[in-house]
Amino acid sequence: MWNKLKNVHSSNGWLVLLLFVTGLILFLPSLRGVFADFRTSFKNLHILFGVLFTLLFVSYNPLMKSHWKIIRKFKSKQANLIFIFSISLLWIVSGFILTFERAMSAQWTQVALVIHDLCTWVAVPIIVYHIVIRMKWLRNDRKHQLTEESQGGSSVRIPLSRRSFFKYTFATVLVLVIGPSFYKWLKQLTDDGGMAYNEVLENTKNHSMKPLPVPAIESNPPVGGGLKGNFRVYTVTDIPYYTEENWYFQIDGLVENPILFTWQDFINLKRTVQVSDFHCVTGWSVYSVTYEGILLKDLLKMVNVQPHAKYVKFYSGDGVYTDALSLSQATMNDVMVALFMDGNVIPSQYGGPVRLIVPKMYAYKAVKWLVRIEVVDQPHLGYWQVRGYDTDAWVKN
Numbered sequence: 001m002w003n004k005l006k007n008v009h010s011s012n013g014w015l016v017l018l019l020f021v022t023g024l025i026l027f028l029p030s031l032r033g034v035f036a037d038f039r040t041s042f043k044n045l046h047i048l049f050g051v052l053f054t055l056l057f058v059s060y061n062p063l064m065k066s067h068w069k070i071i072r073k074f075k076s077k078q079a080n081l082i083f084i085f086s087i088s089l090l091w092i093v094s095g096f097i098l099t100f101e102r103a104m105s106a107q108w109t110q111v112a113l114v115i116h117d118l119c120t121w122v123a124v125p126i127i128v129y130h131i132v133i134r135m136k137w138l139r140n141d142r143k144h145q146l147t148e149e150s151q152g153g154s155s156v157r158i159p160l161s162r163r164s165f166f167k168y169t170f171a172t173v174l175v176l177v178i179g180p181s182f183y184k185w186l187k188q189l190t191d192d193g194g195m196a197y198n199e200v201l202e203n204t205k206n207h208s209m210k211p212l213p214v215p216a217i218e219s220n221p222p223v224g225g226g227l228k229g230n231f232r233v234y235t236v237t238d239i240p241y242y243t244e245e246n247w248y249f250q251i252d253g254l255v256e257n258p259i260l261f262t263w264q265d266f267i268n269l270k271r272t273v274q275v276s277d278f279h280c281v282t283g284w285s286v287y288s289v290t291y292e293g294i295l296l297k298d299l300l301k302m303v304n305v306q307p308h309a310k311y312v313k314f315y316s317g318d319g320v321y322t323d324a325l326s327l328s329q330a331t332m333n334d335v336m337v338a339l340f341m342d343g344n345v346i347p348s349q350y351g352g353p354v355r356l357i358v359p360k361m362y363a364y365k366a367v368k369w370l371v372r373i374e375v376v377d378q379p380h381l382g383y384w385q386v387r388g389y390d391t392d393a394w395v396k397n
């Protein structure tokens with residue numbers, strides 16, 4: 001019995017480590033570019049480890065009764081077990097939902113992602129603490145102290161053993177190291193008034209485009225009432241910065257009149273305002289964003305698409321990121337080349353001065369720093385599609 005439990009414990013330890021490493025690679029925005037080619041593999045590995053974790057969890061359940069008996073005299077161990085059991089269950093269920101994200105509604109994956117992240121924020125520090133506290137040299141110290149005491153030689157009792165001193169110090173250090181990022185994450189979670197967005201606006205190194213276009217009345221204040229949620233800033237390159245001098249916008253390919261816009265030309269185009277939601281396929285969403293920009297179908301009308309054209313390809317000014325839509329997708333009523341977000345010129349992090357918005361599809365279609373649209377007759381696989389993302393990016397409702 002004891003051996004079985006020991007085996008479960010050590011397999012569990014290794015699996016959690018593997019899950020943590022692969023999960024961290026998937027989570028950290030700064031690693032998106034570096035590990036782009038392996039992202040889908042890491043995701044599959046993460047899912048595989050998750051399945052093994054689930055199997056282990058299931059195989060532990062019949063052992064649980066006897067485990068409970070063994071620890072029945074220790075209240076803290078029981079509390080511990082209940083805690084680990086609940087976290088594991090939440091991890092598994094939310095992970096399961098995220099595995100099938102494409103088949104789930106955006107609301108479900110949003111909730112699942114929050115739970116998955118929260119479990120990780122809470123459990124990982126506790127696991128690290130657990131590992132360090134159980135290390136051999138600390139245990140030896142305790143034994144040493146116990147034998148000394150049992151020999152009755154402790155006329156002077158050391159008030160704080162090396163072990164408990166270390167325990168408290170280590171716990172404090174852990175809280176100090178992880179606390180601030182956890183607090184930031186929590187704050188973003190509870191803050192749905194676009195507060196974080198305002199912070200970005202203040203702290204960002206933005207493009208310096210002159211003249212600055214004036215937003216429409218519906219845009220400022222935003223008719224959508226202000227975005228709800230938080231964007232995670234994603235980029236696979238460094239952020240490209242623009243001035244009106246190095247910025248251009250080109251529409252070419254299978255069109256009768258290719259155009260090259262300057263900034264001044266571009267901000268003179270007729271814009272519309274729309275309120276739409278934004279969904280990343282990894283599970284997070286931002287709701288009720290008020291966008292102002294030029295409808296893609298209006299831009300395509302201007303250049304006169306040739307009859308044999310079938311697709312529209314989008315190029316980011318980062319020189320790497322591309323995506324594409326079929327002509328019928330591209331001419332949907334809400335596909336927009338956006339200039340304003342909630343009444344502000346789109347900040348650099350979020351793909352300004354101009355980014356694409358395809359509200360009915362996952363945001364990997366929403367090319368940031370959009371500078372070129374090419375009309376073509378062949379399908380094109382975008383940056384993430386080449387790396388394993390689904391060509392079908394429609395969001396389930």
Ligand SMILES: Nc1nc2c(c(=O)[nH]1)N[C@H]1C(S)=C(S)[C@@H](COP(=O)(O)O)O[C@H]1N2
Pocket residue numbers: 231232233234235236237279280281316318321349350351363364365366367368369
């Ligand atoms: N140029 C460029 N555009 C991009 C990406 C990128 O890495 N580079 N990431 C895409 C993905 S996967 C998402 S979810 C959104 C994220 O937009 P945000 O950074 O404004 O939150 O941008 C999309 N457009």
Ligand SMILES: [Mo]
Pocket residue numbers: 234280281282363364
């Ligand atoms: Mo995404």
